[in-house]
Amino acid sequence: MVIHNIFDVLALISAVLVSLWFRRSYHLYRPVGVAPSSQYHYYLAALLMGLVVGGFVFGTLNLYLAGREGIAKSMLGGVFGAIVAAEVFKYFAGIRHSTGLYFVPGLIMLIAVGRIGCFLAGLPDFTYGTATTLPWGVDFGDGVRRHPVQLYESLTMLIFLVVLLVSYPRRPLFWQRQGFYVFVLVYAGQRFVWEFLKPYPLVLAGMNVFHWLCLALILYALFMLKRSQAFVE
Amino acid sequence: MPQVAQHYSLIFKIFFWLLWLGGVGVFLVFAWFSSMTMGEGGFGEGASLIGPWNLLITVAEGAVLFISAVLFGNRDKSASVLFLWVLLATVVIPLIGFGGCVIQ
Numbered sequence: 602m603v604i605h606n607i608f609d610v611l612a613l614i615s616a617v618l619v620s621l622w623f624r625r626s627y628h629l630y631r632p633v634g635v636a637p638s639s640q641y642h643y644y645l646a647a648l649l650m651g652l653v654v655g656g657f658v659f660g661t662l663n664l665y666l667a668g669r670e671g672i673a674k675s676m677l678g679g680v681f682g683a684i685v686a687a688e689v690f691k692y693f694a695g696i697r698h699s700t701g702l703y704f705v706p707g708l709i710m711l712i713a714v715g716r717i718g719c720f721l722a723g724l725p726d727f728t729y730g731t732a733t734t735l736p737w738g739v740d741f742g743d744g745v746r747r748h749p750v751q752l753y754e755s756l757t758m759l760i761f762l763v764v765l766l767v768s769y770p771r772r773p774l775f776w777q778r779q780g781f782y783v784f785v786l787v788y789a790g791q792r793f794v795w796e797f798l799k800p801y802p803l804v805l806a807g808m809n810v811f812h813w814l815c816l817a818l819i820l821y822a823l824f825m826l827k828r829s830q831a832f833v834e
Numbered sequence: 835m836p837q838v839a840q841h842y843s844l845i846f847k848i849f850f851w852l853l854w855l856g857g858v859g860v861f862l863v864f865a866w867f868s869s870m871t872m873g874e875g876g877f878g879e880g881a882s883l884i885g886p887w888n889l890l891i892t893v894a895e896g897a898v899l900f901i902s903a904v905l906f907g908n909r910d911k912s913a914s915v916l917f918l919w920v921l922l923a924t925v926v927i928p929l930i931g932f933g934g935c936v937i938q
Contacts, residue, residue, distance in 0.1 A: 603883040606933030613930065642914030646921055653925055664936065672937045674929075719935055726935050 608718025620707035632700035655682015701781025713758040720751035789818035857923030864892040891931035
């Protein structure tokens, strides 16, 4: 699956480039409220550790529940872990502002490009969709035409990036205060829908592990949007 | 402008070098992968790309370990910056190196 590795690197490079361009264009040199350099560095370290731990824990849990051996990574699990790490860090650092918009363009590119790698990796990557008779169904080599759910996710994220880039210059304050929560809402919302098109084991109430993670993120986003709205008013 | 020499606490020094040694472990693992996939008997189907990939990761890991050790020795970077460098070696590079959503 070297093709996946190559797209992981491309995803990282595109994430860094788009992120740098966005920050420089709109003078977002550091997340709002994160002041000293050292605090910013430890904040990044906390996010990274949350991303890695969440990614491995939930990815591997889903793989284990599916009765397959190995270790797995999940971007959704990573986003969940990073958000938990960020909120814990912010609580102890006394930061009350939204700090996430700074990372959104990079995250979008990471997901959008990374998912193309998942699509090209095919069946061994265990990220394919369920069987479909729709004309755009893709045969990954086992003779079954499947939903290219990886591309659905990639496309949704790119559309969100366009909306962000078009809308940000007109409403910068809205995006700075609430943009990250809007991103989480859209990301978790679309993943929740695509999860119904995946062959993952169901754990509770007809939903898989990632459905439940998505629901947790949607609730988080709605709560934070409401809270930040009250803060703005 | 001359840089101010940084003072690192003993706990940070121990933590830094433990993580750095973890990075050396990653380096050795990928060096071994490289030798397995690029050496004799490793030219089978799929080995043509995985070999150079492992070599690339080994070189990147070695470079980051070298830079982080030099930065530590120079004492002109803050502990938080050094921490990010060593995390790059022990977490980010192996994460990219193993690639894919499923590692079997």
